[in-house]
Amino acid sequence: MHTWSVMRLTILRHLWTSPIRALVTVTGVAIGIATFTAIQTTNESVLRSFTRAIDLVAGRTTLEISGGELGVDERLLPAAQRLDGVSAAAPIVQTVAAVADQPGEALVLIGVDLFAEDPFREYRLVANDRPPQMEELLSPNAIFVTAAFAETHGLQKGGHLTLLVGSRRQRFNIKGLLAPQGPAMAFDGNIAILDIAAAQEAFGKIGRLDRIDLVTDERVPLDEIRARLANALPPYLTVQRPDRRGHQVEKMLRAFRLNLTALSAIALLVSLFLVYNAVSLSVLERRRQIGILRSLGLTRGALAALFAAEGAAFGLLGSLLGVGGGLLLGRVLLQTVSRTVSVLYTYLRVEEIEVSPVLLLTTLGLGSVGALLASLAPAFAASRIAPKDAMQIGSFQRTWMRRSLLALLCGLLLLTASFLLTHPGPVSGTPLFGYLSLACLIFGVACFTPQLLRLTGVGIHALCGGRRAPLLTLAAGNLSSQVGRSAVAVAAMMTAIAMLVGLTLMIGSFRRTVELWVEQTIRADLIVSPAARFVRGSQARLSDAFIERAVRIPGIAALDPFIGTRVELLGQDGLLAAGDFQVVAQHGKLLFRKGESAAVLQRAKADDGVIISESLALSRGLTEGNRLPLVLPSGLVELPIVGVFYDYSTDGGKVVMDRGLWARMGGEYGADILAIYLQPNTDEAAVRRQLLAIAGEDGAIVIHSNRALKARVLEIFDNTFAIARALELIAILVGILGIFNVLWASVLSRRREIGVLRSVGATRAQLVRIVLGEAGLLGLWAELLGLLAGIALSLILIYVINKQSFGWTIQFQFSWWVVLKSSIIALGAALLAGYLPARRAARLSIAAAVAYEE
């Protein structure tokens, strides 16, 4: 059989004669794929950019010794250098500094021993640049920036660059511009090099290093050298290959990336509903053609293949367009995602989207295969139509009516499965069963639509009894008589609404929980922090001298210097921190799972215990009374867990101890944040002025009032969920296309009925109202089902997925606003989608319509 010829004559020609539907379906798939591509490409670009930066900075380094933010004592350097199998060792200090007077702009500063760098990295100055003199290289304020950074910021050799390092503004002299080679290409050129001694002083890390890079003897196995180093070094230090840091970041970002992927997958799912819908409509419209082709000898298999090919064609075309659109969309998303990652996880600088051919091919395949799978059911249904039935009008619809009960049963089974899947725990830290539960929920509720639409027609007909609301009766009758096509459109829109409702409720509940947490736990009147701390990795601290002088400011009742260091906590990245428990017990408050704040804090101080965040407790199965092992520079310690507190500031886990214990264990000095409690009736502005005066002219501190800090926390929260909200809208858009497709096809296939209605006295306005009534009913069901599914979805997100991914307890909070918002969106979107089909129905030529032969 000449399959291609048959396909060309039947499928392609049909698509050509239904250009609007083909266009809408392809557009829907393109939007779904574009969203998916954009999210995936952005995710990948972010990770790749980070791992590339690590590679570029690592150069020829084969192993590195690090202690996280605890750092490495520089006295260990000679020992490392001398170790058998180590060819070269180079000390590194690294921080992220904010560029002064340029909000949001940051730079990675790397302090290196320029005389030890040769075996590791190569730096090249831009052409025509005279190599610097020795004293220039080693002068305390000398810095080398990349040519790209200089160009962007209008800088040149010999000029100055002011950075916020620690809690001070520091002016550096630009001694040379680095050509784009090696480390200078990392972080998109937002990197600067300075001498290690100057860096240690500038960063407040005298005597300490962030890591020691090693080049090892190729002839000795790496594992052997690692073992030798592990024996020679204190246990809190890790010896690893540089690329391990990439894996750690990947692990840290996994939940964040997975959530975005899941959301974009919903947009993709809605668009695949559209393909299912379009192929179903095709089958419905061409039942006569199916009969003719079957009577002419086309086998069932070949017929199914024809329709499946139609779906695959939609998928392929949509995917091709979507991949292109996704890359454009990815450029827009990239900045938002990299900003969020920089604020929440690790400093990143990604300017360019990275296009991975494998990812593009995978997405193309996903779109095409997804569309093919989506079209299999209608294609199979087409192949089951007997030639004689195909000639009978409505036989296919009646088949659908029989199937609606079966679908209902499937729906019940899927909902049961969805419920059961909420019980198992995570798989390697991923809420795999939670995501499966979501999928079962969406498909389960979708299965209810055929039966509900049938009942709608029957119900409205029974209520109106054919004696009142004739337009509504007609609209409902049309929907229930075309269950096959209507149900899928409702399912698509329902999915979009469920996503909207689910995310709105989850984000709303989360926000409310964070609001309550912020309200109850942020009690200080003023909060001081180094200005550079707006980005992760800055490690900027307020000095002890600053804190000591601040204590003496009149009107201050108490101070709580909070200091934290990122370390590995039981195999996961987390924050080890210290605060003044006495002050917090007296003036502040933490929310504990068990016990009252002041009592728990005082007991922790008295018992030399720690308090841990809920996320750490959940992810590591810890509870009050357990002992927490910590590997610190002073050795291995096991501290009793006195309390578990709710915390939403980090998803990596947090351990806090009293400052006294911290000092005894050799913790660093200074503070990341200084919480200040004022005496009653103190002039807040006067205290602010004095704090700024203490910081001095070159001080770079930020002072937040209680209210401003709370607002800032919520602002970060809202920014984090900005992408999720954008994805909601995309899914709604695809849903609108689904309803449009159905109503457009419905108007076309009911030309004769419309003509008859007009000929017996229906005005154009009445016709518009009938079609809009259908749209409204579709929207109403999508809203009702979407609302129910959305509430269930939010519960799964809150109690299963978020809990397993991040370990946060979120108090579910229902909001009537979401009902109103989703109703307006669902009905508005449905009516919008119905507008053009309604106009078309009203403008059909009556004479031509009544002469139309179905």
Next chain:
Amino acid sequence: MIRLQQVSKIYSLGNVLVQALNKVTLTIGPGEFVALVGPSGCGKSTLLNLMAGIDRPTSGEVWLDGERLDRLSDDSLTRLRRSRVGIVYQFFNLLPTLTARENVALPLLLDGVQRADVERRVERGLQRVGLTHRAEHWPHELSGGEQQRVAIARAIVAEPRVVLADEPTGNLDSVAGSTVLDLLEELHQDHGQTIVLATHSPEAVRRAGRIIPLCDGRIEGLEGS
């Protein structure tokens, strides 16, 4: 009652112009039973569509009850079809999602007639076509003849003065066809309604009081009709 003056109708099919009616002039008086006859494509349906106000002439004038249809707005034409013209089609054209009773009631419901009045008139319409016992059935549960009788009940439920029927027996067997023609004849004789039917059926032609032969968009035998 119905007057057509120099009416022409030209359709465009792609790039081709097709003259469906060519300067037809015709008058049908009140209470006449007229049969339009002629081969397929001669313009019978087009002529009925123009009389019913569901199509507009390319040129010429179409008058119904003293009103010039080709100048009426779409809404005015719609109102006219609700109350003054009843239309019966070859393929019955009942709405599949409404029962027989609801199909009959449709023109009245669209016109916003009081419920009690609707029920009374629908009952009478169904009685006239002898289908009261099938009133609650769906179209697909009725035979072709029954469907056409429901269509006739729908056409006359608003008691229009003119009933236009386009091949009303074309899709029926001879027994059902005769029943339908009996009904139309009865409407004409007992209620004085003007009946214009386009037909190929010799029986229908026999029952008509006047026969208008059409060929190639003209009334045959009349020069410049």
